[in-house]
Structure formats: structure tokens, C-alpha cells
Amino acid sequence: MSEQTATRGTGRHAAIPTQRSGRSRAPLSENKKAERRLGWLLCAPAALVMLAVTAYPIIYSVWLSLQRFDLRFPDQREFVGLENYVTVLTNQFWWTAFGVTALITVVTVAVELVLGMGLALIMHRTLVGRGIVRTAALIPYGIVTVVAAFSWRYAWTPGTGYLANLFSDGAPLTERASSLAIIMLAEIWKTTPFMALLLMAGLALVPEDLLKAASTDGATAWQRFTKVMLPVMKPAILVALLFRTLDAFRVFDNIFVFTAGGNETSSVSMLAYNNLIRGLNLGIGSTMSVLIFITVAIIAFVFVKLFGTAAPGSSDDERR
Amino acid sequence: MATETTTRAKLRWGLLDVIVVVFALIPVLWIASLSFKTPATLTDGKFVPREWTLHNYRTIFETDQFVRALVNSIGIALIATAIAVVLGAMAAYAIARLDFPGKRLLVGVSLLIAMFPQVSLVSPLFEIERQLGLFDTWPGLILPYITFALPLAIYTLSAFFKQIPWDLEKAAKMDGATQGQAFRRVIAPLAAPGLFTTAILVFIFCWNDFLFAITLTSTEQARTVPVALSFFTGESQFEDPTGAICAAAVVITIPIILFVLFFQRRIVSGLTSGAVKG
Numbered sequence: 001m002s003e004q005t006a007t008r009g010t011g012r013h014a015a016i017p018t019q020r021s022g023r024s025r026a027p028l029s030e031n032k033k034a035e036r037r038l039g040w041l042l043c044a045p046a047a048l049v050m051l052a053v054t055a056y057p058i059i060y061s062v063w064l065s066l067q068r069f070d071l072r073f074p075d076q077r078e079f080v081g082l083e084n085y086v087t088v089l090t091n092q093f094w095w096t097a098f099g100v101t102a103l104i105t106v107v108t109v110a111v112e113l114v115l116g117m118g119l120a121l122i123m124h125r126t127l128v129g130r131g132i133v134r135t136a137a138l139i140p141y142g143i144v145t146v147v148a149a150f151s152w153r154y155a156w157t158p159g160t161g162y163l164a165n166l167f168s169d170g171a172p173l174t175e176r177a178s179s180l181a182i183i184m185l186a187e188i189w190k191t192t193p194f195m196a197l198l199l200m201a202g203l204a205l206v207p208e209d210l211l212k213a214a215s216t217d218g219a220t221a222w223q224r225f226t227k228v229m230l231p232v233m234k235p236a237i238l239v240a241l242l243f244r245t246l247d248a249f250r251v252f253d254n255i256f257v258f259t260a261g262g263n264e265t266s267s268v269s270m271l272a273y274n275n276l277i278r279g280l281n282l283g284i285g286s287t288m289s290v291l292i293f294i295t296v297a298i299i300a301f302v303f304v305k306l307f308g309t310a311a312p313g314s315s316d317d318e319r320r
Numbered sequence: 321m322a323t324e325t326t327t328r329a330k331l332r333w334g335l336l337d338v339i340v341v342v343f344a345l346i347p348v349l350w351i352a353s354l355s356f357k358t359p360a361t362l363t364d365g366k367f368v369p370r371e372w373t374l375h376n377y378r379t380i381f382e383t384d385q386f387v388r389a390l391v392n393s394i395g396i397a398l399i400a401t402a403i404a405v406v407l408g409a410m411a412a413y414a415i416a417r418l419d420f421p422g423k424r425l426l427v428g429v430s431l432l433i434a435m436f437p438q439v440s441l442v443s444p445l446f447e448i449e450r451q452l453g454l455f456d457t458w459p460g461l462i463l464p465y466i467t468f469a470l471p472l473a474i475y476t477l478s479a480f481f482k483q484i485p486w487d488l489e490k491a492a493k494m495d496g497a498t499q500g501q502a503f504r505r506v507i508a509p510l511a512a513p514g515l516f517t518t519a520i521l522v523f524i525f526c527w528n529d530f531l532f533a534i535t536l537t538s539t540e541q542a543r544t545v546p547v548a549l550s551f552f553t554g555e556s557q558f559e560d561p562t563g564a565i566c567a568a569a570v571v572i573t574i575p576i577i578l579f580v581l582f583f584q585r586r587i588v589s590g591l592t593s594g595a596v597k598g
Contacts (some may be wrong), residue, residue: 003361032419038499039420045425046411046470050433053467057444064444122340126333133337135584136344142349142576142587144528146546147569151351153561159363162350189347194591201592246435253530269439275534276443285443295442300435315424 023278030071055241058293059078064286084287094288096264097271100180104267105248108187112244113237115188116195124203137193145190149257152186176263183265186254191247195240202236246296268292348573355566362563376567386568388540390547393572396458396544397526400465405519407466408473409511413503415474416481417489427474434471438464443537449536456538464532469522476487476521476590480514481507520579526575545572 068080126135155161172178254268276285359371380386454460492502533544552561
């Protein structure tokens with residue numbers, strides 16, 4: 001593109017030679033170099049901040065995870081190799097938290113995919129009140145998670161809440177199964193709209209004539225959905241699933257407000273937080289950080305394998 | 321575009337619309353209802369308050385705890401948003417318009433960061449910020465917010481930038497503008513709607529954060545509202561914090577509701593262009 005610009009620029013120059021400075025008349029390779037330099041220059045600050053706040057701390061946390069380092073007993077700090085990893089990986093609290101996190105991730109993402117698809121179809125195809133639906137659906141996305149969590153918590157608190165009174169069988173937030181169900185409900189409420197928005201972007205790519213053609217050929221609504229829409233939407237679905245899976249795996253805010261990790265409802269994030277801030281144990285906390293990072297990396301890797309070439313960014317250049 | 325705009329189809333869609341609206345609004349209305357209840361009726365379990373009062377709002381604005389947190393929240397979110405949008409705009413411009421090696425790498429890295437488990441940073445950042453004296457300060461929160469807002473900003477903005485007509489930039493350069501001038505004088509004003517949308521999304525992200533705010537602060541000096549809310553319970557000076565928590569929750573929900581009401585279309589296009597079109 002810039003080559004064209006340069007040649008056309010110089011072409012014009014021939015007509016009015018005195019007015020232009022020498023820069024645009026410089027050889028093409030100079031121009032190319034300048035473009036590269038500008039590109040790097042413009043990206044450098046963003047890249048530096050992102051690396052400084054993620055890459056360096058991750059490396060540092062690997063280093064911390066190899067030490068016995070408890071802020072309550074700072075003089076006992078020493079290098080212990082993989083001892084922390086053995087401690088964490090043989091600890092039943094870790095595996096319980098891991099199981100809880102995995103359960104929440106799988107259940108919420110699966111439910112959100114179904115509900116999100118429904119919501120996306122409504123937002124995309126509704127004949128009346130499209131603006132209202134889209135506005136309403138954005139509210140859960142925008143609301144501060146902690147605010148929504150308090151709302152749900154009070155709704156389920158016996159005495160205060162309308163929901164607790166509806167299903168009057170004691171205090172649901174004091175039992176494990178019902179607590180987990182409520183945590184998942186709150187997560188689903190909060191993030192389904194985001195899923196739906198991503199899916200709606202995929203729906204917008206489905207050609208209208210294709211749907212019409214299918215319906216003229218006698219395809220039922222269900223057939224149009226599975227045979228026409230879903231294949232076109234596949235990349236959007238995968239992106240939505242990837243984003244939501246990794247996001248669900250980080251579940252923290254809701255659990256903090258609902259149970260603070262009591263009754264064995266800790267997620268891995270909650271457990272790492274408790275070890276760090278409540279326990280002030282930097283060694284164990286960092287070990288958990290590293291383990292969570294590795295788990296997420298594995299999930300992302302599996303998804304990217306599934307994506308193939310459809311990964312966002314990889315198709316960035318040929319899109320326009 | 322609709323072929324069968326019959327009354328029945330409209331009714332059916334209308335019913336679905338109502339379900340969606342109710343689904344989305346119930347928790348918000350519920351916490352608003354709680355915030356207007358008097359202490360005596362707070363535990364009646366009714367969805368609509370029997371007696372209305374502004375007592376809870378008066379209480380929270382009279383206490384330092386909430387006002388300080390609100391100032392922190394607004395200040396931190398605004399500064400982080402401003403920096404993230406500026407840095408993001410620079411990078412997005414380069415990605416959308418310039419050809420340089422390492423472009424794909426940057427796009428890839430920012431995608432990785434968008435999916436990064438934030439909790440993995442909690443322990444190391446806690447220790448690093450303690451050593452650097454950033455713990456429990458505004459910059460200590462602004463830095464991670466910028467980092468996690470940047471991928472969002474870069475994706476959204478580069479999608480917007482790609483929609484801006486090339487010819488204008490060419491024309492500007494023909495008139496003797498440099499790349500940098502073309503950016504500042506021609507592209508930036510055209511990109512203003514995109515910048516604005518991105519700013520809203522980034523602001524919502526910063527406004528929402530709980531994990532960093534609770535791990536990287538310890539006092540009112542930098543504690544944001546979501547964290548302050550969870551500290552109203554127990555150790556606070558309020559007799560029953562429920563009403564106060566709800567009132568504070570409503571206060572920090574108001575900007576979000578306003579954004580959503582006024583900029584619904586932009587938020588939708590920003591979120592979807594950023595996440596899917598890449």
C-alpha cells in the first residue's frame with residue numbers, strides 16, 4: 001500500500017517540484033524502513049507494559065515457588081526445590097478446589113453455550129424490540145460482578161431473600177451442593193450475554209439468501225439451524241468457547257461473596273488467594289499460581305489445536 | 321427483511337423479549353429494592369419495598385469508607401482507561417496500517433494476555449509491588465488494569481481502524497503530511513467513535529475488577545468500591561450493613577446502566593468486532 005502511495009506521491013511532485021520536502025521523494029526502501037521503525041515505535045509501549053506486568057511476574061513466581069517463603073516467618077526463607085509442588089499436589093484441598101473449578105467451568109460454559117445461542121438468535125432475529133433486548137442483555141455484562149453476587153446472596157439468604165423464601169428448605173448458602181449451584185447460577189447470569197454477543201457476531205456472517213434458499217427447498221427451522229447456521233458460525237463458536245472457558249476457570253468474585261470458599265466451595269483462584277493474603281505464604285501461593293498458569297496454558301493449547309487456522313489474529317491480515 | 325410479520329410471530333418474539341429483559345433485570349431491581357428498604361422491613365423478603373427510604377444512601381455518603389473508595393474507583397479506572405486507550409490506539413494503528421515484522425507476534429501475545437489467568441499474577445505482583453512500594457497505591461492497581469485492558473483495546477481499535485477509508489490517509493500524505501501527521505490529523509478524528517467505544521469497554525473492565533483490587537490493596541488509600549463493599553460486612557460501623565452494601569452497589573451500578581442505555585449499539589459493535597473479527 002505504502003509503495004503505491006510513494007510512487008503516486010512522487011508522480012505529483014514532478015508537476016509541482018518546489019513545494020515538497022525531500023522526504024517523500026526518498027527511495028522506496030527508505031520509506032519501508034521508516035514504516036517499520038514507526039510500527040515498532042508505536043507498538044513498543046503497549047508491548048513493554050504487557051510484558052512487564054505478565055512475563056516478568058510469571059518468571060518471578062516460578063522462582064518464588066521454589067522457595068519456602070512465609071511472610072510470617074521471613075527468616076525461614078530458603079530454596080527448597082520442588083517441595084512446594086509436592087506439598088500442593090498431594091494436598092486434598094488443592095484437588096477439591098481443582099475439581100470445583102473444573103465442575104463450575106464445564107457446567108457453566110455448557111449451559112451458557114445453549115442459553116447464549118438462544119439469546120443470540122433472539123437478539124439477531126427478533127421482530128420487535130430489538131434495541132430493548134440488546135440493551136437489557138448488556139446489563140449483566142456490564143454490572144460489577146460483586147454487585148450481582150451480593151444481589152444473589154441476599155436473594156438466597158433466609159429471611160431477607162425472595163428466592164430463599166420460595167424454596168424454604170433452610171439456608172442454601174450453608175450447604176455445599178446448593179452453594180455451588182447458586183455460584184454457577186450467578187456465573188451463568190453474568191456471562192451468558194457476553195457469550196451471546198460473540199455468537200451474534202457469528203450469526204451476522206450467515207448469508208440471508210442461504211437461509212432463504214434453504215427454506216424454499218423445504219428445510220425446517222431446525223435443519224436451517226444445524227445445517228446452515230452452525231457450520232458458518234463454527235469459528236465464532238470456538239472463539240466464544242475458548243474465551244469463556246478460560247474466563248470461567250478464573251472464577252473468584254462470586255465465590256468470594258457467596259461462601260469465601262467455605263464448605264469446600266473454593267476454586268483454585270480462591271485457594272491461591274487464601275494462601276497468599278490470609279496465610280501470607282508466598283511460596284505455596286506462587287506454586288498455585290504457576291500450576292494454574294500451566295493448566296490454563298494446556299486448555300488454551302487444546303483449543304488452539306481445535307481452532308486450526310480459525311484462530312483470531314492468524315487470519316488478521318487477509319481479512320481486508 | 322422479515323417475510324412473515326404476522327401478529328402471532330410478533331407476539332411470540334415479544335414474549336421471548338420479555339423473558340430476556342426479566343432475566344437480565346431481576347438481580348438489579350432486587351438490589352435496588354433492598355437499598356430502598358427501611359431497616360425494619362429489610363428482612364421481609366418482599367421483592368417490592370413496603371416502606372421506601374433514602375436512609376441507606378445518606379449513611380454511605382456520610383462515611384469516609386465509601387466516599388474514599390468511590391474516589392479511588394473513579395480515579396483509578398479513568399487513569400487506566402486513558403493510558404490503555406492511548407497505548408492501544410498507537411499499537412492498533414500500527415497493526416491496522418503499517419507493515420512491519422513482529423506484527424503477528426504482537427497480535428498473538430495480546431491474545432494470550434486476554435486469556436491469561438489473572439490469579440497467576442496475584443502472588444508475584446503482591447511481592448514485587450511490596451518491594452517497589454507500589455502495594456496499596458493507585459499506580460499499583462493502574463498497571464495491571466492497563467495490561468489486561470490493552471488486548472481488548474488493541475483488538476477493538478484495530479478493527480475500527482481497518483474500517484477507516486485508506487484514501488483519506490493517502491490524500492493527507494499527498495498533501496505532504498508524514499505518517500505521524502496523517503495519524504494525528506486525519507485518522508485520529510475519524511477514529512474518535514472507535515476510541516470512545518473502546519474507552520467505555522476498558523472502563524467497564526477496570527470498574528469491575530475485584531481480584532487485583534482485593535489482593536493489591538490493604539487500606540482505604542487505594543481500595544476500590546467492589547472491595548470496600550465486601551469489607552462493609554463484619555468490621556464496619558454500620559449496625560446492619562446489608563442496606564448500606566445495597567445502596568453502595570446501586571451507586572456503582574448507575575454509570576454502567578447509563579453507558580448501556582446510551583451506547584448500547586457501540587458497545588455491541590465494539591465487543592463483537594474486537595473478539596471475532598480480530
